[in-house]
Amino acid sequence: MQLRYYLLVIVLVSIFLYTLPNSTYSVLLQTHNVKDISSPSNDIPCTQCHSKIAAELSNSTYHSGMTCEDCHRNPYLGQTVAYDNGTWVSGGEAHAAVKPRCLDCHSKTSITLANGTTVSVPKANAFGDPNYGTDYSAHKKFVQDALNFSLGVGENEACLACHTDFKLNIEFRYFWNISYTKSFDWSITNFNVNGTRTYQISLTGNGSKHIWKPLSSIDCTSCHKNIYDALINGTPGSPYTQYTHAPIEIDDSISYNWETNNYWGNLRYHYVPDAYRATWVNSTYCYECHNVARYAAINPSAASTYGLSAVVSDTNSNFVHAAERIKCVTCHGSGKTKDPSPVMRYSGYSASYSALNISADHRKISDVIGLYANTFNGDMCMGCHEAADHTGTMGMGCGPCHNAGGGSSCGPCHRSYINTGSGYSLSVVIESEPSGAVVR
Template sequence: MRQTIALALILGVASLVLLTSTDVFTLFASQHTFVNVSFAENDINCVDCHHRIQEELNSSAFHNNLSCEDCHRFTGTGITFASGDGASATPGKEAHAAYTPRCLDCHGGSGTWIGSEFAPPAPAFNESTIPDYTAHKKLVLKAKNSNMSAGENEACLVCHTNYSCKITYSYFYNINYTLENWSFSSFSYNGTRYYDVQWVKSGAKHEFLSLDEIKCTKCHKNIYDALVNGTSGSGENYLTHAPIEIDKTGSGNWDTDNAWGHYRYHYIPSYRAEHVNSSYCFRCHNVDKYADENPSYALTYNLSYVVEDTNSTDVHCAEALTCATCHAKGKTKEVIDNTDRSGEGHSGEDFVGNISYARTFNGDICMGCHEAAVHPDGGGQCSRCHKWGNAEVYIESEPSGYAENT
């Protein structure tokens, strides 16, 4: 009974307070305290809501010295943002406070200046039609067709930040071909080529990596596995994607000697787990960058001339190429016959340059002979290929699989 009386008394007092109070209860306190926006600069603190992004930028190798407005109110796109300085005001048109920028808004064209910082262009990707010779073209096109972010941003983020995506891929396998006098009399393969990207919304997309932190093998793990562990189930170890020149029989050293008179360029005889890295990838896929980072090797291999044979000065990261890019007739490193068996290889004819099958098969065809470990060991069989150009070849491609950029 006493509890009932006490409860009724409390409710009565509370009701009286509410009825006689001059203040109205407000769910969101200070919602009518407006930020003064009369100054020329931005007076609204973006970080109040986007504090996580600020934390990511604090750990970022790039863009950490830019303000939110530098990117998200970038004036180089023609967008009209809402603005005012107390004397006059401009209503926003395409955007009110901010927009989601494309990476190419700053890194397209010839690049642009943002205050005292220059945003360099991304060659090849800054063109209206991305050329076929640039690697990652399919990744960028898939990003453009997704609806997760603006333009090609997802493709940029998965390489340049700690943002993650998942890639599923498969290649052709059981590639068989027959040569007769350096001409194809048969060619067959199994499987289909499949490439899918799943744009997973995870990771720090405002935490930009330094360039030396970008690892090719994180996404191209299948190539790393093929080089380091061999092709699974084939019994062929350390072969695929590491061609070796076929020459110097007898007393020659397979690891070092070749007809050009220098050490092997793209064959790794040992310590593969450490040596298969981004620098190794650049040897072929960005010769200009590799030459710049390795001046002594550039001199040894005459890379200044090889650069002219490639498109490496016109790509952002890497070039999609074939063996013919460097080894076709008329190129700096065109095919040279074994100096011990001069005139018996395919030197003097453009066998490499005339391979008409899809680019994905070009390397497999060349590797059919140039995987050193499966090269016939003497036995009087040298002339079968080196003189007459007749061979029956079976080769596996890189293993299919799954890569997660984490």
């Protein structure tokens, strides 16, 4: 009886060991093989446990040729890890690996790898500078806020959000609309911020923190889907759908139609005709305003019609990371390359109104609007330049903005108080970009 019992136990144990996963079996076999860690280099293969990370790195555009030690056990980056040489650093020594900041390397132009080799690295524009560089960087606050997050070290979450396939949830809150009055003397009164709009986005990546994307594949509209929607679908309204974030030139001359062209001869700045919306609104379109230096570098042919080198000097795009916080007056302010005031005297029908001084009027109000925060500045300009507001023939379809002034044509509203001593006050309401929960 006992013999049968022992045979049964042997059979069951054999079956159990045979069906164990290889990884578990190998761990059990090696439990008493203790590694010698007396060498300053790494004596334990990291990929024995971190095979998933090794697989991610092998598929990454960047960092695939680096070792684990280069980032996580690198004394040349000030990292101190434990090894059996009889010394220790109290409170400042990692057991086996250090969690690095991205900026440990990318605040420099070269680093020394763990094996002592010096290599060049791309410095993160602006964010690699002290205090993350200029305040003109559009994403600087995101980087600073990431210091308070708990998933990564330092500001790493902000880096991972754009540069890897990290999973991310973001909530934007901003005003629903603004309202103001353009007074008869072209000043701004009765400025109000109305309501709150919430925009949520969930980036459903695979969570791979060690697969770094090519820079060319980073899509602005992944996070800024509300602006994409504003340009593609607009904000439904009556009597027009309002294409916010898409200003047009107010001009109805034969050569320069409001909806399809502009005085400077570059069709894509800034209004996008309906037929091209689905294909033109992409990261390159975003660069046209928010990183003119990058746009000029990847689209040199555009310089022939738009004087891009001069526009670059008007902006701070050479000093920002990815995108610049701008106002309309960044490019269109007094004395800037694309200051519209000199053009106004010759474009459209303005020359036919001998009493008008549109150039002086526009400069006065644009200077006033330029004093408002970036958040409101563009929307205030859009009070006149919104893509749906000046459609059709001069004198037709003016109701959405001009009812308050009572004008059936543009002349009465644009008549300068300087020349005539009178003008009209216009009440303007302009919505911000659309909102909604987005999963991408």
